[in-house]
Amino acid sequence: MPSDGGTDRKAEGVAAVDRAFAILNAFRATDVSLTLNEIAQRTGMYKSTILRLIASLANAHCIVRLDDGSYQLGSMLLHWGGIYQAALRLDDHVPPMLRRLVLETEEGASFFTREGNLRVCLFRVDSPRSVRDHIRTGDLLPLDRGAAGRVLQNFDRTLVSPDEFPSQPYVFTVGEREPDIAAIAAPVFGPQRSLRGALAISGPAARFSEDRLPIMRRALLKAASDLTRRLGGDSTIFERWERQAGE
Template sequence: MAVDQEVEQKAGGVAAVERAFAILHAFRAGDTSLNLSELAQRTGMYKSTILRTVASLIREHCMVRLDDGTYQLGSMLLHWGGLYQAALRLDDHVPAFLRQLVQETGEGASFFTREGDLRVCLFRVDSPKSVRDHIRTGDLLPLNKGAAGRVLSCFDRALTPPERFPEQPLIVTVGEREPDIGAIAAPVFGPMGSLRGALAISGPAARFSEELIPSMSQSVLKAASDLTRRLGGDPSAFDTAIAVAPSLL
């Protein structure tokens, strides 16, 4: 009987945590606060259950009850976000995504950031194929040529106003940086829409055919979306692009 009670208590504890997460997840971009009815509608939970869970969240400073009776996310979430950002290092996350891209596309994968009027390759995983694009970590390349360079120019708020960003978070170039090289790149965002870098694949132009570009583009978009989410950015722009038929990319 004691074992049964312990299992029941653990199950109840897990359910309580899941309810708390459901309430926190109810908040969306642009929400300043939500009332009880809105929380109930978005979570599918009874109002009485929400009130009990919210009381615990308020005690832990994860939510705040405003004077008008609505609820707002609390300061503890900002504190946790700060701890996460302080511990976040690109080299803990980027290489794994590059290896995944190489495995899926067969082409070399790179991560670039802007350095003045140039772009620098911070991370690189080579293609296993003998004929490939030869880029090394630390290489400096033009900012105005090549898919990754264009991404760093077109999606950097310091260079381009957001209203002038390309419609899709993806740029494909063939023979631009070098006559026999093709590339596909997408931006990687951090918190507040900051541009963290450009994720790219590159290789011989002959392998960037009209038949292969759509599937390779999907791989790049998915990796950029997942890495953006991992770095605390908003991946919604990628979700929309990934949903587009490959032939439209």
């Protein structure tokens, strides 16, 4: 049943902002525009409430009413997106994610980007264990060997059509770069599904056992999804992969 602002127990200002965001979040990547009925169905709000909020959103250029009566996202969102992208720094987002992965898996975590025919380690957090994979920030490694290198090759839309992306959102390798070293890596996307880099967990192959690998995979994909969202990418791609894997 639609909800009205009068029944919301939150402070009036906060509740109004929450409802305004709900209207903006009703729009999806495939939507050209939405009718009032469609917004009401997706938000669960009364049309009268939606119209009041849309008036304020339109004044701020966050929503535009088209001639046919439907609604489109406004130019202010593009303006905010430009500000966000200009201020976005990998240094603010990648290291915390790597530390989280190391805490959850006790293996080393790295973030790689492509540099010509090589891959460079931009960020690295070592495993707390004495026996570990030794990678340093700034290391240049082969692009055609190792899980991270294969991710950078297989998920870059400038090299491969998205229709040809692997069916699973990660690559697992053993002994490709160094004997007895295993790694699992996943792509991290930015706006327009651009590939920002590869997030990887690596360590002695003996610790990447059948019972441990699913735990590492879940932690890695959750981190890749979170980092994609932080970098302005579409993290629903990971959700679709997860649904397909469960079918």
